[in-house]
Amino acid sequence: MKFILASASERRQELLSRIINNFEIIVSNFDEESVIFQGDCEEYVKELALGKVNTVSKNIGDQCIIVGCDTIVYHNGKILGKPKDKKDAYKMLQTLSGNSHKVYSGIAVKNTATNEIKADFVCTDVYFSKISSSEIDKYIETNEPMDKAGAYGIQGYGGIFVEKIIGCYYNVVGLPLNRLYNMLREMGVNL
Numbered sequence: 001m002k003f004i005l006a007s008a009s010e011r012r013q014e015l016l017s018r019i020i021n022n023f024e025i026i027v028s029n030f031d032e033e034s035v036i037f038q039g040d041c042e043e044y045v046k047e048l049a050l051g052k053v054n055t056v057s058k059n060i061g062d063q064c065i066i067v068g069c070d071t072i073v074y075h076n077g078k079i080l081g082k083p084k085d086k087k088d089a090y091k092m093l094q095t096l097s098g099n100s101h102k103v104y105s106g107i108a109v110k111n112t113a114t115n116e117i118k119a120d121f122v123c124t125d126v127y128f129s130k131i132s133s134s135e136i137d138k139y140i141e142t143n144e145p146m147d148k149a150g151a152y153g154i155q156g157y158g159g160i161f162v163e164k165i166i167g168c169y170y171n172v173v174g175l176p177l178n179r180l181y182n183m184l185r186e187m188g189v190n191l
Contacts, residue, residue, distance in 0.1 A: 030048075049107055063113035069180075089146060102126070
């Protein structure tokens with residue numbers, strides 16, 4: 001069976017390669033703005049992941065398994081997406097400093113041969129130590145925060161700010177491997 005990852009994320013590609021040897025990458029170009037956040041992070045990330053999978057499946061003629069994922073950082077009632085600029089990244093990191101936040105990932109899997117779709121989510125609690133202004137500035141200069149939700153990457157330099165996590169580490173990176181692996185097995189996919 002052919003596998004497709006509906007994501008341009010290099011982190012997701014690298015993680016998926018740990019459980020699936022060969023897969024194709026098709027960026028969904030799903031309009032994430034079309035999904036309105038109404039306060040329920042679990043439903044929101046599942047809807048985003050489903051949107052990516054369904055958008056890609058419209059253009060696929062082959063029988064395949066499509067995997068879609070979306071990750072958000074949630075703190076104090078707000079979603080912290082990718083920063084607009086360095087000033088925005090600074091503000092996000094300052095907000096997360098010394099606090100905990102939640103990272104949610106929605107995962108969707110579609111088997112185009114059977115039209116079976118599964119969607120689920122994973123949530124991880126992340127605790128940041130206190131970060132000084134100069135540490136934030138130094139981190140932003142690496143440019144690592146600029147394409148990451150919440151303005152940090154736990155798998156990179158940003159990991160030094162993480163005091164502890166409760167939950168799945170790979171969820172914070174962007175693809176909860178254990179949940180995805182089990183979803184595929186539940187759908188009868190042999191890995």
